[in-house]
Amino acid sequence: MQQQICTILNRADVGAELVVSGWVRTRRDSGGFSFLELTDGSCLTGLQIIADQELANYVTEIKKLTTGCSVEISGQLQDSPAKGQAVELVASAVRVLGWADPETYPLQKKRHSFEFLRNLSHLRPRTNALAAVARVRGRLALAVNHFFAERGFIQVHTPIITTSDCEGAGEMFQVTTAGGQSDQSDGQGQHEFFGRRAGLTVSGQLQAEVYAQALGRVYTFGPTFRAENSNTSRHLAEFWMIEPEMAFCDLACNMALAEDLLRYLLADVLEHCGPDLQMFDRFIDKGLIARLQQVVDQDFARITYTEAVDQLLAADRLFEFPVSWGIDLQSEHERYLCEDVYGRPLIVTNYPAAIKPFYMRMNEDGRTVAAMDILVPGIGEIVGGSQREERLEPLLARMEEAGLDSEEYGWYLDLRRYGTAPHAGFGLGFERLVQYVTGMQNIREVIPFPRTPGFAPC
Numbered sequence: 001m002q003q004q005i006c007t008i009l010n011r012a013d014v015g016a017e018l019v020v021s022g023w024v025r026t027r028r029d030s031g032g033f034s035f036l037e038l039t040d041g042s043c044l045t046g047l048q049i050i051a052d053q054e055l056a057n058y059v060t061e062i063k064k065l066t067t068g069c070s071v072e073i074s075g076q077l078q079d080s081p082a083k084g085q086a087v088e089l090v091a092s093a094v095r096v097l098g099w100a101d102p103e104t105y106p107l108q109k110k111r112h113s114f115e116f117l118r119n120l121s122h123l124r125p126r127t128n129a130l131a132a133v134a135r136v137r138g139r140l141a142l143a144v145n146h147f148f149a150e151r152g153f154i155q156v157h158t159p160i161i162t163t164s165d166c167e168g169a170g171e172m173f174q175v176t177t178a179g180g181q182s183d184q185s186d187g188q189g190q191h192e193f194f195g196r197r198a199g200l201t202v203s204g205q206l207q208a209e210v211y212a213q214a215l216g217r218v219y220t221f222g223p224t225f226r227a228e229n230s231n232t233s234r235h236l237a238e239f240w241m242i243e244p245e246m247a248f249c250d251l252a253c254n255m256a257l258a259e260d261l262l263r264y265l266l267a268d269v270l271e272h273c274g275p276d277l278q279m280f281d282r283f284i285d286k287g288l289i290a291r292l293q294q295v296v297d298q299d300f301a302r303i304t305y306t307e308a309v310d311q312l313l314a315a316d317r318l319f320e321f322p323v324s325w326g327i328d329l330q331s332e333h334e335r336y337l338c339e340d341v342y343g344r345p346l347i348v349t350n351y352p353a354a355i356k357p358f359y360m361r362m363n364e365d366g367r368t369v370a371a372m373d374i375l376v377p378g379i380g381e382i383v384g385g386s387q388r389e390e391r392l393e394p395l396l397a398r399m400e401e402a403g404l405d406s407e408e409y410g411w412y413l414d415l416r417r418y419g420t421a422p423h424a425g426f427g428l429g430f431e432r433l434v435q436y437v438t439g440m441q442n443i444r445e446v447i448p449f450p451r452t453p454g455f456a457p458c
């Protein structure tokens with residue numbers, strides 16, 4: 001395979017004869033030469049190509065190259081006299097692979113709004129910002145796997161089609177082959193492929209618990225789906241989640257792992273995605289790099305839900321949603337706490353049982369559960385987790401309260417009947433993480449093909 005531009009720029013192997021392929025970003029003609037800026041997606045920086053007018057296809061092709069054309073170039077790498085680049089490639093041959101008609105090619109040299117680009121899902125990764133997001137996202141995925149491998153975790157693949165609504169929130173997409181004809185049935189009739197109601201998973205947690213109760217430390221990293229009609233800058237209908245689940249682990253151990261994971265991931269991208277992060281820092285979110293570095297260097301703050309409510313009640317500020325013990329914290333509350341009060345990531349623990357799912361472990365007080373959410377400046381909730389209820393009786397009581405049919409969860413209850421063990425885990429929303437690391441305002445820009453209500457173009 002040919003060398004990629006990032007490798008060529010790193011090695012700066014002056015004098016080497018190379019072949020390189022990519023897309024033309026710009027062409028400028030001057031003094032009998034054309035200067036092409038070539039990118040191949042491997043890094044933010046392009047490679048400057050010098051094409052002499054003596055080249056055979058100079059007039060017929062090279063002078064007609066425009067933004068977006070693809071080319072293969074042979075040439076020799078030389079020291080560059082120009083500022084801002086160490087090397088450039090002096091072309092001995094330029095072969096055009098694909099033209100891009102400048103009359104219709106939608107990506108012009110000027111900056112396009114992210115909203116405009118969303119309607120060009122098939123071309124937007126050719127822009128600097130979206131390509132940088134894709135590289136950072138890919139690096140983060142790799143780092144997630146490194147982190148868990150280094151700590152003895154096994155990756156398990158949990159099903160995308162499930163028959164249990166983990167969050168019990170009724171935000172599931174139904175899966176059926178029946179189309180419109182299932183109207184007569186109650187959704188559980190003979191038309192149903194699985195013989196019962198099935199949906200796209202909202203979380204792999206319950207199945208991950210099964211494997212944690214056999215392998216000890218496991219994690220899932222896959223797509224999840226929520227039919228929530230929330231048109232916010234932090235919600236998608238399809239998003240990816242990282243969900244570790246650990247046997248013989250309590251809430252404190254769970255929090256420690258989540259904090260380690262976040263700090264590890266930030267340190268990793270700071271080390272490996274420097275140029276992309278500098279671009280985000282410069283054009284998207286000023287001060288980004290310093291903020292990420294601070295998170296790496298500093299412990300997270302930790303408070304209980306009850307302390308959080310006290311802080312909010314004492315706040316010198318009027319919230320849109322009034323505060324009292326028992327409410328679910330809203331985004332404005334979460335952001336006030338981690339941005340204004342603590343100025344760093346914050347772990348909030350021990351939420352009221354009534355606002356949390358049935359599987360979270362009841363605390364001794366009988367009214368709070370061993371839950372923990374991690375809130376980060378600019379985003380709000382990025383991690384939601386808990387120690388799980390490993391005792392059969394309290395779990396049955398919680399399920400009854402939540403109106404869940406214990407027959408249907410027989411398999412989940414069996415885990416408490418046979419060799420039950422304390423265990424804990426959490427879900428880290430992968431796109432919220434990418435948003436946090438890149439400073440991108442809208443979550444739709446950090447997933448290659450966003451799905452939101454009314455939107456799924458390709």
Ligand code: ATP
Pocket residue numbers: 167226228234235236237239241381382383384385427428429430431432
């Ligand atoms: P929120 O209150 O922000 O809607 P949640 O309480 O519904 O979050 P959980 O069910 O705990 O979230 O899911 C775990 C993590 O998944 C969240 O901390 C968040 O990072 C992410 N997440 C949840 N819903 C979405 C969504 N619709 N789009 C993208 N990420 C999400």
Ligand code: MN
Pocket residue numbers: 228
């Ligand atoms: Mn939600």
